[in-house]
Every structure is written in structure tokens, then in C-alpha cells.
Amino acid sequence: MNNLLKQLLKILSDGKFHSDADLENELNLTQSVLCELMEQLKQLEITIITDTQGYKIAGGFELLNKDIIAKYMSNDFDGYLRYLFIYDELTSTNTYLAELAQLKCGRYICLAERQIAGKGRLGRTWISPYGRNIYLSLLWSFKIELEQLSGLSLAVAVAVTEALKRYGIVQNCGLKWPNDILWQNRKLAGILIELSGESRRSNSIGDEYSVVIGVGVNVNMSQQSSKHITQPWCDIAQIIDAVPERNKLVAFLIESLWTTMVIYNKQGLAPFLAKWRELDVTYGKKVAIVTPQQQIIGIARGVDETGRFLLEDEDGKMQRFASGEVSLRL
Numbered sequence: 457m458n459n460l461l462k463q464l465l466k467i468l469s470d471g472k473f474h475s476d477a478d479l480e481n482e483l484n485l486t487q488s489v490l491c492e493l494m495e496q497l498k499q500l501e502i503t504i505i506t507d508t509q510g511y512k513i514a515g516g517f518e519l520l521n522k523d524i525i526a527k528y529m530s531n532d533f534d535g536y537l538r539y540l541f542i543y544d545e546l547t548s549t550n551t552y553l554a555e556l557a558q559l560k561c562g563r564y565i566c567l568a569e570r571q572i573a574g575k576g577r578l579g580r581t582w583i584s585p586y587g588r589n590i591y592l593s594l595l596w597s598f599k600i601e602l603e604q605l606s607g608l609s610l611a612v613a614v615a616v617t618e619a620l621k622r623y624g625i626v627q628n629c630g631l632k633w634p635n636d637i638l639w640q641n642r643k644l645a646g647i648l649i650e651l652s653g654e655s656r657r658s659n660s661i662g663d664e665y666s667v668v669i670g671v672g673v674n675v676n677m678s679q680q681s682s683k684h685i686t687q688p689w690c691d692i693a694q695i696i697d698a699v700p701e702r703n704k705l706v707a708f709l710i711e712s713l714w715t716t717m718v719i720y721n722k723q724g725l726a727p728f729l730a731k732w733r734e735l736d737v738t739y740g741k742k743v744a745i746v747t748p749q750q751q752i753i754g755i756a757r758g759v760d761e762t763g764r765f766l767l768e769d770e771d772g773k774m775q776r777f778a779s780g781e782v783s784l785r786l
């Protein structure tokens with residue numbers, strides 16, 4: 457997004473009417489440029505109301521803002537904001553941090569107002585319209601055995617539900633293995649964890665793995681973009697009867713994810729298993745699990761200590777899966 461467009465959006469974000477003359481003066485532009493910028497905002501699915509008083513965005517528009525995020529963070533955490541980068545537009549926040557990991561060590565958090573090619577699990581696209589949802593990635597190094605990373609996505613799912621709970625979504629949240637966050641069985645948030653081949657570093661303490669943890673939360677999905685979502689979904693605007701506050705939820709997500717990573721690095725999945733099992737929406741239900749090789753139907757029996765999915769097959773045999781896509785069979 458160019459600078460002028462961003463400035464215009466900032467002015468209109470208050471939700472009040474601004475006249476043509478005021479906007480032209482403030483931004484030092486002509487009427488035809490102003491019209492062009494309004495058109496560009498519409499292209500971003502930002503609805504502009506126009507009447508004799510000028511232009512406004514109904515309900516206002518909340519841009520991501522480090523100062524507001526800081527306001528919602530506990531004192532022990534606000535120091536971590538120096539590791540936070542906010543971008544207007546990225547191909548994918550996960551890709552950005554994976555590339556950064558090749559150049560720098562350390563912990564970073566990255567947010568984007570929109571992703572041009574947001575990535576979902578199993579090669580899917582994560583629909584990422586401008587300024588409406590949360591697209592967050594966290595880069596973290598773990599000093600643990602590689603096998604221990606297999607349960608990380610479950611711990612992250614628990615961390616995200618904790619943040620949603622603190623935000624006010626206390627009921628009807630559930631988890632579907634390995635890490636789908638559902639509200640009334642519709643997808644509210646997704647997690648994509650990526651370990652890049654080159655991210656392993658050896659030192660005197662042992663191996664260290666850099667991992668990118670990507671979290672997408674549907675906050676206020678635009679109607680137009682929602683047409684491209686291929687699974688049952690919901691957003692926070694449908695759940696809570698108030699204007700969603702992305703910066704507040706981002707603060708809660710960062711705190712929850714950060715705490716979880718510190719614990720996971722020391723203790724692995726164990727401290728998160730009870731909570732995950734409590735939120736498991738498929739436990740005891742008839743499900744199908746699809747892997748690249750096969751589809752198996754059976755009864756979901758939760759997860760084992762390493763986070764693998766347990767399926768009691770039609771012969772009564774317990775099978776374990778480290779990856780795959782689970783769906784309920786009604």
C-alpha cells in the first residue's frame with residue numbers, strides 16, 4: 457500500500473465523515489487522485505460511505521498498532537515488543553520469518569495487514585484480506601530433540617484458545633486434531649508450523665531448531681473474501697456482540713504463545729495435554745482420517761503422549777497417526 461493511501465486510511469479510520477476539501481488539503485492532492493485512492497480502498501474490500509458530508513468508513517477501521525498492542529500487554533511482556541514487526545502487506549508472514557531465520561538467530565514476531573499468498577495446512581490457501589483478520593507468525597528456536605517437536609502444534613492450539621478465552625470467547629470453542637480451532641464446529645483459527653531444512657544449528661548444548669509458528673484468526677472476514685473459503689468457518693464478529701479489537705487480541709496471543717514456547721522448550725507437550733483433551737471435539741465420535749496413502753474410518757480416541765492421533769479402526773485395532781486430515785462422519 458502506498459504512503460498516501462495509508463495516510464488516507466488512517467484519517468478515515470476514525471469512522472467520521474471527512475469532506476473532499478479537508479482530505480484534499482490534508483493530503484495535498486487533487487480531487488481526481490482522491491477518487492482514485494477511494495477506488496483503491498474499495499479494491500481492498502474497505503467499504504466507503506459517500507454523501508454530501510464527504511467520505512467515511514462505517515464503524516471505523518482498526519489498523520494494527522504497536523502502541524495499542526503494548527497497552528494490552530502485561531508489564532512483564534511489553535519488552536518483547538521490540539521483536540515485533542508489523543507490515544502492511546507480505547506474501548506470507550510465515551515465509552517472511554522463514555527467510556529471516558536464514559539470516560538471523562533469535563525470536564521474532566511478525567504481523568501483516570494482508571497476505572498476498574497466505575498459506576494454510578496441506579497446501580491450501582489462507583484467505584487474508586486487508587485489515588480484517590490476524591495473520592501472525594512467531595520465529596522461535598527450540599533446544600530439544602526433533603521428535604519432541606511433533607506435539608508443538610497441539611500446544612500452540614491450546615495457547616490460541618487460552619488467548620481467545622481471555623479475549624472473551626469462553627464458550628463453544630473446541631479443537632480438532634492436530635490444530636484447528638473451532639467455534640461451534642466452524643473454523644475460527646488455524647495454525648501452520650514450519651521447520652525449514654536449514655534451520656538446524658548444532659552447538660555445545662546440542663541441536664537447536666528454528667521453527668516458524670503461524671496463526672491465522674478470522675476476526676471480521678469480508679463477505680467477498682469469504683466466498684473463497686472452502687470449509688465451514690466463522691469469525692469473531694459473528695461470536696461477540698461488539699466491534700472486534702484486533703490489537704487487543706494480538707496482545708493476548710503474543711503473551712500466550714510466548715509463555716507456551718518457554719514451557720514447551722523445557723517440558724514438551726505434557727503440560728498441555730489435559731487442556732487439549734478437554735477441548736477435543738472428535739473424541740469418541742465416528743471420524744475419517746485421510747492421509748496421502750489412505751482414508752480410514754473409525755472412532756476417535758484422542759491423542760497419545762506425543763500428540764499423535766488415535767483411531768480405533770473398524771476391527772477394534774488402535775492406529776496412530778502423526779499427520780493427516782480428520783473429519784467427522786455424521
Ligand code: BTN
Pocket residue numbers: 547548549550551571573574575576577578580582590591592593636645646647648670671672673
Ligand atoms: C490452516 O490451514 O489451518 C493453517 C492456517 C494458518 C494461517 C496463518 S496466517 C499467518 C501465517 N502465515 C501464513 O501464510 N499462514 C499462517
